[in-house]
Amino acid sequence: MRRPVVVLVLIVLALTACTVPQQRDDDAMDKLAAESGEVTAVFERYRAVRNTAVRLLDAKPLSTVEVGPVLDIDTGSFEVAERLSTAQAEDDAPIDVREVVTPRFSAYPLWFMAVVRDEEREVNRVQVFERDGAAAPWLLVSTPETVLDAELPELRERDGGVLRVDPEESTGMAMSAQAAADAYAAVLEDPQAQEAALLEEDGFIDQMRATAAQNADLAGVTYEQQWSSQTVRHVLRTADGGALAFIDLERSDTYEVEDGVTVTWPEDSPQQAFIPQGISTTGTLLHHHQVLVHLPGGDAKPRAIGQYGGVIGAEGF
Template sequence: MLAPLVLPPLLLSSACGQSSSNAQSDAGPALSKTEAAQVLELYKVTADRASRRLDAKSLAAVETGPQLAMDTATFKLHRAAEHRVAGRGAGNASFGKPTFYIPRINGHPRWFAADVTAGTGKDTLRHAFVFTQAKPSDPWLLAADPHPSGAALTKIALDEEGYATTVRPSERELALQPARLPATHAALLSGGPKAPGAAGLAPGPQTTQAYDGLRRTQDRLMPGGITLSSHFTPEPGPVYALRTTDGGALVWYVVRQNEAYSSSKQGKLAVTGDLVGLAPPSAVKTHLDTVVLVQYLAAVPREGKARVTGMYRKAISAAGS
């Protein structure tokens, strides 16, 4: 396994944490573009090797937080279904030319984003990576990877030297504070667009349509004797936000979904699809509980509603009884 990449600390202020956008304008970049390219290359090599071996311990050298939990669950799925995917791992990534969005940040933790395309043809997938470094001596780790739609990343504002600007999670000049996005999105998915605390998100595939789709799934299962309950909550952890050219922000955040399937008769429930590898099929009799993490990317304007522009969803645990 390759050693984690630890870049030498830049000559920045020793102040810790994320300060305001104005204060950050005098800070140095989190790292250089050359160093960012090295971080991405090491990630690609290490993650691909871990994927070929379905080795989550190796993956932990280059990933952290929800990202590591979600990709570890993917490895379990591939390991359990290996005979059905011809031994194919979860990676073999070939990245196209990346675009880096490196903010000016005082102290640690530091982070940067990367717009990366992997694969070719119909298998092409776009990534909105976020890499973080907790302390100067720590490796850079992949913390987020929602798959963006449209050109949201190209709207990130850059200064004269080509660097981005962070946005405070508590910024009140936006239509919705970045720190409130996880709770707002969770409220909408749990109770619909009119639920308390759900205002501020625009209708779309990952908001109102996702809520309606879940309700239809519940209705479809009921005639077969299966009851599904689902509840969404904000996932603890940092929210990442960069200033956009319209004065708004592009925000990365995570929501947790807890699902419970119940049936009065055995044989109605099964471990299938995204749940394969997370629970022994024999353990599921009349009840199945699952935990799903969903990473989102949202564009928040100064006025109007925030629009969700990307996501990555994966079940990370399941338990039957």
């Protein structure tokens, strides 16, 4: 007799923004990353290319203005939009750049931070653009989002530029930015990890744990979530002696499904777009998360204040 198939439909939790500051550094600095006119040109080019990608519903043009995890996340979202036929009919809203801060550098790569307001989506994008050489283009490398009323920590300035911090530097703080990134990966993978005592439990951690708990409760499914941190490269000193760090995390969700059970997702979800047939044996969804973390000065624990992430691929099908 053929066994009945049980279909499990997962409810997708929206990724909401949280908030966080960053760290410091005393490098010898002799050149601002970018002057105001150059920053204006960077954003004009970025918006033109992104609007072209939106109109074409094709992420390929984005590779000329984005790189790394942010490109992976946006490529994944465009792939979802294409599969679900949710193309935008018009260009994105005009870019509302609220603040730009530029460190000083003595060598490439150069980078600067900008806060961009998106009233339609009700978020601020805290973006980092980087340039690898004099002939290289400026590329978006990080864009975590915060709620509109979130206030970033005040940054420390010297000689007309904001101060950078070595990602491995922990002077004046409970830990370095790299240690914080590694701690987030450890705690998100295992809530009982010893690193849990080092971090402030914030909205990002709560949200990721809620997603993991929901999936772990599925009947007939063995679920495993794994996290890893990437090398931290962008950290700024805050006025309180702490730091504002941009960290990148990788996440994989693996489902082992018993015979007769199929895991599916709602039709308008990224997961369903990547795995329209659902999972009836074993499969893994891959994610990237860009997290903005505040490491306060003194002994206070790091806390996430913003994030941007999404599904970037699937394996095992």
